[in-house]
Amino acid sequence: MFHTHTPPEYLTSDAITGNVVHCFSTRYGGVSTGHLSSLNLGVHRGDDWNNVYENYRRLGAAVGFTPEQTVFTHQTHTDIVSRVGAEDRGWGLFREVEPERDGIYTDEAGVALVCFSADCTPILLHDPVRHAVAAVHAGWRGTALGIAARCVEAMTRDFGTDPADLQAAIGPCIGPCCFETGPEVRAAMLDALGEEAERFIRPALRSCHSERSEESVPPSQEKYYPDLKRLNALWLRRAGVTTVDVSKDCTRCQPQRFWSHRVTGQARGSLAAVIMLRP
Ligand SMILES: [Zn+2]
Known part of the structure; x- marks a missing residue:
């Protein structure tokens, strides 16, 4: 605390x-x-x-x-x-x-x-x-x-x-409330930390009222919200x-x-x- x-x-x-x-x-x-x-x-x-x-x-x-x-x-x-x-x-x-x-x-x-x-x-x-x-x-x-x-x-x-x-x-x-990134940041975290990193990367929320279908957002323009604090905590826990x-x-x-x-x-x-x- x-x-x-x-x-x-x-x-x-x-x-x-x-x-x-x-x-x-x-x-x-x-x-x-x-x-x-x-x-x-x-x-x-x-x-x-x-x-x-x-x-x-x-x-x-x-x-x-x-x-x-x-x-x-x-x-x-x-x-x-x-x-x-x-x-x-x-x-x-x-x-x-x-x-x-x-x-x-x-x-x-x-x-x-x-x-x-x-x-x-x-x-x-x-x-x-x-x-x-x-x-x-x-x-x-x-x-x-x-x-x-x-x-x-x-x-x-x-x-x-x-x-x-x-x-x-x-x-x-x-925080993950505000840290908007492209897919390259998510990819770097997954490369370094594996699948477990996914728990600490929030995908952009899609509105259920959206006119656009999911397919209309190209992968290169997807937005992700990494939780840098929890990703660093994961590194520390893995280090013992x-x-x-x-x-x-x-x-x-x-x-x-x-x-x-x-x-x-x-x-x-x-x-x-x-x-x-x-x-
Ligand atoms: Zn914030």
Whole structure:
């Protein structure tokens, strides 16, 4: 179950427990103005850097981390996950992140991992036994590539993580209510996950009053509504993770509360999901 905190408003999952802090941000409680109002956490959105810094300071003060402790992803819709540590702090907020990585993980305390979204799926992982955390960004491409499972595998390889110990929280993203796609997205999910993926892809509803027969819609124009959160939960369960908490919130349904790329295009801020082992 997810809980709302304020101010600034952010969400936490009660699946993530122990000596760790985490959050999924909303738009509320920051200092950015105009179309970035108000809690923009992206440094490449056209915002004044000082506003972004102050937004991190406010969110971090409420959640329990500082801007100086942050390490960002560099998201390009890959399945690349990278191990980071204390020496990487400041990467993103104070200097450019060079290597592409859609997920980052660490076993070092005091390193606040940050991934970004504005309809894509943010995923946080915590291993309370081996003391490690991860932040992962999965759009539909990253979901089809199984980046959530790649991150679990990397934590097992590097830290000896038993996936059954992991606590996973999948944050707000565009839901199957709103995420209209063509058949290529469905095909990618079925290729990657097999028939079980079909449970989490809603076909377009046909009106029983429709004048057109079913045959009148060519397959290439069929619409499908994938549930990215549940597809990522499926990847995690297959990777051996048993504790997976899934947010009910759809970013596109609540554009005042969450940044939604589908609603505003590039004229938007970024949501952040943050997780850090307490020092
Ligand atoms: Zn929706």
